[in-house]
Amino acid sequence: xxxxxxxxxxxxxxxxxxxxxxxxxxxxxxxxxxxxxxxxxxxxxxxxxxxxxxxxxxxxxxxxxxxxxxxxxxxxxxxxxxxxxxxxxxxxxxxxxxxxxxxxxxxxxxxxxxxxxxxxxxxxxxxxxxxxxxxxxxxxxxxxxxxxxxxxxxxxxxxxxxxxxxxxxxxxxxxxxxxxxxxxxxxxxxxxxxxxxxxxxxxxxxxxxxxxxxxxxxxxxxxxxxxxxxxxxxxxxxxxxxxxxxxxxxxxxxxxxxxxxxxxxxxxxxxxxxxxxxxxxxxxxxxxxxxxxxxxxxxxxxxxxxxxxxxxxxxxxxxxxxxxxxxxxxxxxxxxxxxxxxxxxxxxxxxxxxxxxxxxxxxxxxxxxxxxxxxxxxxxxxxxxxxxxxxxxxxxxxxxxxxxxxxxxxxxxxxxxxxxxxxxxxxxxxxxxxx
Ligand SMILES: Nc1ncnc2c1ncn2[C@@H]1O[C@H](COP(=O)(O)OP(=O)(O)OP(=O)(O)O)[C@@H](O)[C@H]1O
Ligand SMILES: [Mg+2]
Numbered sequence: 001x002x003x004x005x006x007x008x009x010x011x012x013x014x015x016x017x018x019x020x021x022x023x024x025x026x027x028x029x030x031x032x033x034x035x036x037x038x039x040x041x042x043x044x045x046x047x048x049x050x051x052x053x054x055x056x057x058x059x060x061x062x063x064x065x066x067x068x069x070x071x072x073x074x075x076x077x078x079x080x081x082x083x084x085x086x087x088x089x090x091x092x093x094x095x096x097x098x099x100x101x102x103x104x105x106x107x108x109x110x111x112x113x114x115x116x117x118x119x120x121x122x123x124x125x126x127x128x129x130x131x132x133x134x135x136x137x138x139x140x141x142x143x144x145x146x147x148x149x150x151x152x153x154x155x156x157x158x159x160x161x162x163x164x165x166x167x168x169x170x171x172x173x174x175x176x177x178x179x180x181x182x183x184x185x186x187x188x189x190x191x192x193x194x195x196x197x198x199x200x201x202x203x204x205x206x207x208x209x210x211x212x213x214x215x216x217x218x219x220x221x222x223x224x225x226x227x228x229x230x231x232x233x234x235x236x237x238x239x240x241x242x243x244x245x246x247x248x249x250x251x252x253x254x255x256x257x258x259x260x261x262x263x264x265x266x267x268x269x270x271x272x273x274x275x276x277x278x279x280x281x282x283x284x285x286x287x288x289x290x291x292x293x294x295x296x297x298x299x300x301x302x303x304x305x306x307x308x309x310x311x312x313x314x315x316x317x318x319x320x321x322x323x324x325x326x327x328x329x330x331x332x333x334x335x336x337x338x339x340x341x342x343x344x345x346x347x348x349x350x351x352x353x354x355x356x357x358x359x360x361x362x363x364x365x366x367x368x369x370x371x372x373x374x375x376x377x378x379x380x381x382x383x384x385x386x387x388x389x390x391x392x393x394x395x396x397x398x399x400x401x402x403x404x405x406x407x408x409x410x411x412x413x414x415x416x417x418x419x420x421x422x423x424x425x426x427x428x429x430x431x432x433x434x435x
């Protein structure tokens with residue numbers, strides 16, 4: 001017979017191995033660090049200019065960063081800070097290398113969501129975050145999943161639940177309840193709302209005093225920040241039901257959206273949400289805050305089946321919100337009924353030589369039309385390999401595997417990212433300009 005003590009013992013053994021893996025993978029301080037990028041990568045893959053043009057530009061202006069030469073060869077290797085400095089200063093054929101970004105608008109928010117487990121959500125979120133950062137964008141990732149795959153792959157492991165989406169929700173409950181109790185609520189109707197009392201178990205956590213920045217952590221990428229998650233945040237799914245009961249007028253699903261509204265518009269260009277494989281309080285917050293919904297799915301029939309159920313359930317949940325909440329309730333800058341700038345399906349783990357996969361792709365296209373991304377993410381050994389090192393294909397040094405494997409993996413994510421980038425840029429047209 002086995003009890004919780006056996007589970008706890010098994011977990012302790014597993015944590016030891018995890019610690020060892022991190023030690024082998026990250027720097028001696030157990031911190032994740034970002035590698036440098038070679039002049040070949042910077043010119044051809046990042047700036048998309050040929051190497052000799054790039055070298056010529058560097059030679060012509062001694063004030064430009066020159067990177068470092070590694071002992072093994074002729075290539076110069078650049079840090080992301082140096083790449084970004086080059087991007088700001090260089091012009092190729094009189095064209096800036098800065099990515100498009102309308103002034104005066106907030107970051108576009110994209111949720112990578114599907115309740116099918118293992119659909120590739122975290123892999124897509126991680127690779128899009130890295131591709132966008134290499135493209136010159138400033139990125140915030142929000143991990144809505146207590147499995148914390150994305151947080152762990154970004155090197156964030158010592159996270160307490162107060163500093164996760166759960167903390168943001170509980171802080172919002174405290175603040176919204178205070179506002180309702182003291183503010184001029186009901187001014188339009190003249191009727192005051194009943195006062196709501198929250199128990200000390202919630203108000204005593206000190207969450208009400210946390211500042212915006214307390215939830216945001218830097219990562220090893222200088223232009224990527226993260227709001228991480230942790231296993232204890234799974235507790236939110238139980239607690240949130242009770243919170244709604246404590247204050248039925250609290251628009252629980254808008255907590256994260258309200259939080260993000262307070263971040264200055266120009267702090268980030270893109271905010272990416274990695275969602276859990278479930279529809280619950282946390283994922284409803286992600287979906288509600290999102291401008292763009294990106295739905296990854298594997299290329300099999302059962303994945304298609306689950307994806308179909310997912311959009312059905314999501315549709316019902318969003319309809320319930322619109323029907324169940326008074327439209328005058330404050331939901332931050334996002335209003336009910338919730339609408340998205342774009343919704344896309346993205347096939348993942350796709351094998352172009354597999355007849356079944358191609359048939360599923362055609363079926364997706366037939367059913368969802370041009371909502372299906374034209375560039376699926378292909379199945380690649382590089383992801384399995386990089387997953388073992390808790391990193392993305394972009395973080396892996398191409399000298400650690402065959403160049404062909406790395407290039408193919410990188411190009412499948414690059415192509416999927418380019419299409420996503422177009423979706424983000426179009427979404428900016430629909431996002432309201434800030435005050
Ligand atoms: N393009 C790919 N090529 C090869 N393996 C992949 C690819 N994409 C994802 N995988 C693998 O599939 C597994 C599931 O991927 P991932 O963790 O991204 O899915 P998820 O949807 O986030 O899962 P969960 O629902 O548990 O959060 C992982 O082992 C990952 O390494
Ligand atoms: Mg995941």
